[in-house]
Amino acid sequence: xxxxxxxxxxxxxxxxxxxxxxxxxxxxxxxxxxxxxxxxxxxxxxxxxxxxxxxxxxxxxxxxxxxxxxxxxxxxxxxxxxxxxxxxxxxxxxxxxxxxxxxxxxxxxxxxxxxxxxxxxxxxxxxxxxxxxxxxxxxxxxxxxxxxxxxxxxxxxxxxxxxxxxxxxxxxxxxxxxxxxxxxxxxxxxxxxxxxxxxxxxxxxxxxxxxxxxxxxxxxxxxxxxxxxxxxxxxxxxxxxxxxxxxxxxxxxxxxxxxxxxxxxxxxxxxxxxxxxxxxxxxxxxxxxxxxxxxxxxxxxxxxxxxxxxxx
Amino acid sequence: xxxxxxxxxxxxxxxxxxxxxxxxxxxxxxxxxxxxxxxxxxxxxxxxxxxxxxxxxxxxxxxxxxxxxxxxxxxxxxxxxxxxxxxxxxxxxxxxxxxxxxxxxxxxxxxxxxxxxxxxxxxxxxxxxxxxxxxxxxxxxxxxxxxxxxxxxxxxxxxxxxxxxxxxxxxxxxxxxxxxxxxxxxxxxxxxxxxxxxxxxxxxxxxxxxxxxxxxxxxxxxxxxxxxxxxxxxxxxxxxxxxxxxxxxxxxxxxxxxxxxxxxxxxxxxxxxxxxxxxxxxxxxxxxxxxxxxxxxxxxxxxxxxxxxxxxxxxxxxxxxx
Numbered sequence: 001x002x003x004x005x006x007x008x009x010x011x012x013x014x015x016x017x018x019x020x021x022x023x024x025x026x027x028x029x030x031x032x033x034x035x036x037x038x039x040x041x042x043x044x045x046x047x048x049x050x051x052x053x054x055x056x057x058x059x060x061x062x063x064x065x066x067x068x069x070x071x072x073x074x075x076x077x078x079x080x081x082x083x084x085x086x087x088x089x090x091x092x093x094x095x096x097x098x099x100x101x102x103x104x105x106x107x108x109x110x111x112x113x114x115x116x117x118x119x120x121x122x123x124x125x126x127x128x129x130x131x132x133x134x135x136x137x138x139x140x141x142x143x144x145x146x147x148x149x150x151x152x153x154x155x156x157x158x159x160x161x162x163x164x165x166x167x168x169x170x171x172x173x174x175x176x177x178x179x180x181x182x183x184x185x186x187x188x189x190x191x192x193x194x195x196x197x198x199x200x201x202x203x204x205x206x207x208x209x210x211x212x213x214x215x216x217x218x219x220x221x222x223x224x225x226x227x228x229x230x231x232x233x234x235x236x237x238x239x240x241x242x243x244x245x246x247x248x249x250x251x252x253x254x255x256x257x258x259x260x261x262x263x264x265x266x267x268x269x270x271x272x273x274x275x276x277x278x279x280x281x282x283x284x285x286x287x288x289x290x291x292x293x294x295x296x297x298x299x300x301x302x303x304x305x306x307x308x309x310x311x312x
Numbered sequence: 313x314x315x316x317x318x319x320x321x322x323x324x325x326x327x328x329x330x331x332x333x334x335x336x337x338x339x340x341x342x343x344x345x346x347x348x349x350x351x352x353x354x355x356x357x358x359x360x361x362x363x364x365x366x367x368x369x370x371x372x373x374x375x376x377x378x379x380x381x382x383x384x385x386x387x388x389x390x391x392x393x394x395x396x397x398x399x400x401x402x403x404x405x406x407x408x409x410x411x412x413x414x415x416x417x418x419x420x421x422x423x424x425x426x427x428x429x430x431x432x433x434x435x436x437x438x439x440x441x442x443x444x445x446x447x448x449x450x451x452x453x454x455x456x457x458x459x460x461x462x463x464x465x466x467x468x469x470x471x472x473x474x475x476x477x478x479x480x481x482x483x484x485x486x487x488x489x490x491x492x493x494x495x496x497x498x499x500x501x502x503x504x505x506x507x508x509x510x511x512x513x514x515x516x517x518x519x520x521x522x523x524x525x526x527x528x529x530x531x532x533x534x535x536x537x538x539x540x541x542x543x544x545x546x547x548x549x550x551x552x553x554x555x556x557x558x559x560x561x562x563x564x565x566x567x568x569x570x571x572x573x574x575x576x577x578x579x580x581x582x583x584x585x586x587x588x589x590x591x592x593x594x595x596x597x598x599x600x601x602x603x604x605x606x607x608x609x610x611x612x613x614x615x616x617x618x619x620x621x622x623x624x625x626x627x628x629x630x631x632x633x634x
Contacts, residue, residue, distance in 0.1 A: 045633065052422055054632040074318035074424040082422035088415025092334065104326035105423040146419070 002029045004063075005157050005188040006051065011060035013046050013212075020046040021212045024060070028157065028188045033179065035199040036192040037301065038209030044192040045085060047209075048159050051190070052082055065156055078106070081150030085161040087142060089134050095145050096121065096130040102149050113152070120151040124178055140171035147178055158182055159190045164198055176202050200297040208301065216304060224295040227304050231255065232271055233293040236264045240285030247283055251275050316426075323425030327433025328440075335403060335441040344399045345445055349452070351395065355381070355388040356453050360460045372595065374465040375472060375572045377457045388453065389476075389568050393561065396480055397487040397512050399445065403438040404491030405505040408627060412499060418632050431627050435492055435620060442484040450477050468574070471598050475571045479605070482612040483564040487512060489619040496626045515559040527552035549581050563612050567605040574601060579608075 006028040013021040021043040028034050036044045049055040051062055053069030053076050062068060067075040089098045096117060103113035121127045124144040129137060137145065143163060150158045160179065164172035172195075179202055182189055193199045199206065200220055208216040208223075216223050238244055244264045248257035253275070256267040266276060273290060280287045295303075335341050359380035363373055370376060381387035386394075408431070411417040421427065450473065454465065465473070490511055494504040531548035543549075556562045570576045574595030578586075596604070 049418075049632060054418065054421055070316075072317045074322060074426070077422060077424040080422070082419070084415070084418040084422070086415055087419055089419075090414065090416060092337075101326065101330055102419070102423055104330075105323045105420065105425050107322065107424060149419070 002031065004029055006062075006064050006190070008047075008051065008062045009060055011047060011050060011062065012058045013043075013050060013055065014058045019212050021050070021057075024212075024214055026051075026190075026207065026214075028190060030156075030188055031183055031186045032205070033183050033189040033191060033203050035203035035206040036190065036209060037194065037196060037199060037206055037297070039194060042209035043212040044209050045161055046212075048082075048161055048190070048192060051159065052077065052080060079156045081153045081155035081158045083143075083146040083150055083158070083160045083163055085165070087146035089137075089142060089145065091134045094131050094133055095126060095137065095141075098134065098145070099149055099152055103152060106153055108153075116152040116154065117148075120148040121145075123151055123181070124148045125174070140167050140175075143167060143171070143175060144178070147175065151178075151182070155187060157188045157190065161192050162194070163191065164193060164195055172198055196297040196301055206297065208304070210305070216300075220297055220300070221294065223297075223300050227300045228295060230269065232268045233295065234266045234268065234273060234276060235289070235291050235293055236266065236276060236280065236287065237262060237289035238264060238280055238285045238287060240283075242280070242283045242285045244280070244285070247279055248276060251279055318424075318426070320426045320428035321432075322429060323423065324429040324433050327425075327430055328437050331434050331437030332440055335437060336444070340402055341441065341445075344395075344402055345448075348391070348395050348399065348445065348449060351391045352388055352449055352453065353456075355385055355391050356456055358382045358385050359388065360457065363461065371466070372469055372472075372574055373461060373463065374454065374457055374469040375574070377453055378473075378476065379572045389572065392449075392480060393483075393564060393568070396442070396446070396484045397516075397561075400438070400442060400484040400487035401491040401505065401508045401512060403441055404435075404488045405495055405508050406501040407434045407438070407492045408495040409499050409501055409504055410495075413501065421632055427628055428624070431492070431624055435489065438488045438492070439481070439485050442488065443481055446477055446480055446484070468595075468598050472571050472574070472601070475598070475602065476568060479564065479567045479571065479609055479612065482609070482616060483560060486560050486612055486616045486619065489616050489623060493619055493623040493626065496623050496630065516561040519559040520556055520562070523552050523555040526555060546581060553580055557608075557611070560612060560615055563608040563615075567608045567612070570601050570605045570608075574598075576601070576604070579604060 004027060006026065008024060008026040011021055011024040011026075012019065024043070024047055026034070026047075036047070038044055046055065050057045051064065051069060053073035056070060062070075064076045065079045067079070069076040089095070090101070093101070099117045099120070100113065103117060108116065118127070121130045124147055126141060126144055126148060129141065134142075147160070147163065150160075163175055163179070167175065176198060179189055179191065191199060191203065203220075205217065205219055206223065207214045216226065218226070236244070245257040245259050248254050248264065248266050251272060253270050253272045254266055254268045258265050266272070271292070273292065277287055277290055356377055359377050359382070362380060362382055363370075363376050366373065366376075378388045381390065411420065420430065454473065458464065487508075491504070491508040494508045495501070498504040498507060527548045530551060531545050533544055533548070537543075537545070557566075566579045570579060575593050577590070577596065
């Protein structure tokens with residue numbers, strides 16, 4: 001197992017009688033991207049602030065690279081880069097001056113800081129607007145500048161709170177690309193978001209937050225198996241006069257078959273693609289398409305919470 | 313509980329330099345400086361035209377530059393007593409809340425610094441800005457006086473002038489911490505500015521009136537004394553003075569009076585018996601004047617520290633989350 005960058009155990013935060021976070025356990029290794037997902041108010045940001053030592057946890061222990069954020073916050077903050085939710089900059093300074101100020105606060109030596117700033121700005125594609133005032137920078141550019149700040153610091157752990165919120169598809173794609181670059185550098189990334197499909201694309205593991213607790217944690221296929229109970233999903237496009245749903249439902253291993261808009265959706269206990277194809281052809285239908293569908297995070301999420309609300 | 317590790321002053325220099333640069337370059341500062349400069353020049357100019365006639369006879373002609381007033385214009389120190397708090401509040405009222413409103417706070421606090429460095433850096437940068445402005449003004453007044461009066465200031469005048477500068481700086485510092493405290497407590501910059509200005513008006517304009525009423529109520533004037541043409545009772549005078557010294561503007565006024573009018577012997581009531589054998593109107597040495605205002609000056613410094621401590625505690629307990 002690779003080096004553990006972050007570990008939190010039994011993390012809780014109470015605001016009066018209300019638990020914003022209760023009993024959260026997290027572990028993150030070098031070069032790993034963990035996505036924290038959940039609706040607004042599920043405790044993601046509070047968890048992040050506790051990890052950074054910006055809020056004191058009511059109970060639980062945190063270890064960031066061997067340091068406790070409460071007792072040694074400076075050591076922790078030196079190792080962690082943070083991109084807050086809707087990050088702000090000083091409008092009276094240029095992009096480069098903003099980063100220079102952060103570099104001075106971070107205590108980086110001058111030459112190293114200048115080189116780091118230029119490299120980071122280039123990496124996020126802001127080198128051309130670096131010396132323009134902040135007022136001319138768009139929301140997407142500000143978000144990228146925030147990421148440049150994390151890059152410049154050269155951290156072990158990058159904590160990104162809703163990095164893609166409010167960005168257009170191209171901008172968020174670029175941002176996620178830079179985040180993949182962080183992973184390639186060996187930086188551990190903790191990403192929080194409520195935009196599920198975008199997060200799915202970059203995360204190694206995801207942790208689903210709900211009412212201050214992590215209700216599900218693992219890789220996306222892993223979660224799918226747990227939520228859907230080991231179900232395989234296939235889709236077929238057929239042409240021909242056949243009653244596909246009842247035809248497939250009769251096959252062994254198939255749980256359920258439904259048709260909608262000419263596409264047949266089959267839920268099965270195992271990989272039954274060969275049987276499906278054979279049955280379709282034997283019934284005289286033309287098989288145009290047969291695919292195995294990976295359930296999306298979105299589907300997992302919805303299915304899980306529907307189940308929850310049903311029982312709760 | 314274990315102590316937190318690392319120095320609270322890490323990053324202090326960076327904050328100080330940035331805030332100082334922001335202050336000196338800001339349009340707010342520009343307006344305030346010109347305001348002080350123009351009113352100052354007006355006051356000093358009239359003073360000089362009056363003083364030219366007494367240059368030879370007055371041993372403290374340079375100090376008169378600061379204190380001389382001719383209707384309708386106020387004296388230079390009256391202008392400063394009015395504008396220094398205004399300038400200090402202008403520098404501090406959005407120190408902390410602007411960081412939240414610009415959403416830079418969490419980004420800055422995620423850097424390896426303590427909040428101590430941020431607050432102290434902002435306070436000292438504001439104080440340094442005030443000091444720069446005051447020293448500039450002071451030098452201008454003295455230079456203006458040198459050219460027009462044609463006599464060099466004596467050593468006593470220079471030391472009294474510098475003493476005045478230090479007291480004015482701490483007076484400004486007190487209002488700066490009040491403004492910073494407001495900026496910690498109120499998330500809206502406008503609310504913070506209004507509360508700070510309200511407190512200043514309370515201390516400067518309303519407090520003396522309140523004190524007078526209170527003293528009158530507690531020690532009602534004796535009808536017999538009044539009929540005989542006597543003033544208020546000693547108890548009333550003392551109570552009124554003690555209460556009025558709660559206001560920093562009283563402390564400042566008294567300090568300035570003793571520093572710039574060397575003949576001032578006491579700041580409270582004096583009995584005839586205490587004046588026996590004294591040479592009326594003779595100036596006190598600088599050291600004695602300093603002794604006279606020591607409690608006032610200490611009060612101003614202590615007030616600055618106490619208000620700063622309150623701001624510090626409030627800021628430390630604040631949630632970073634906007």
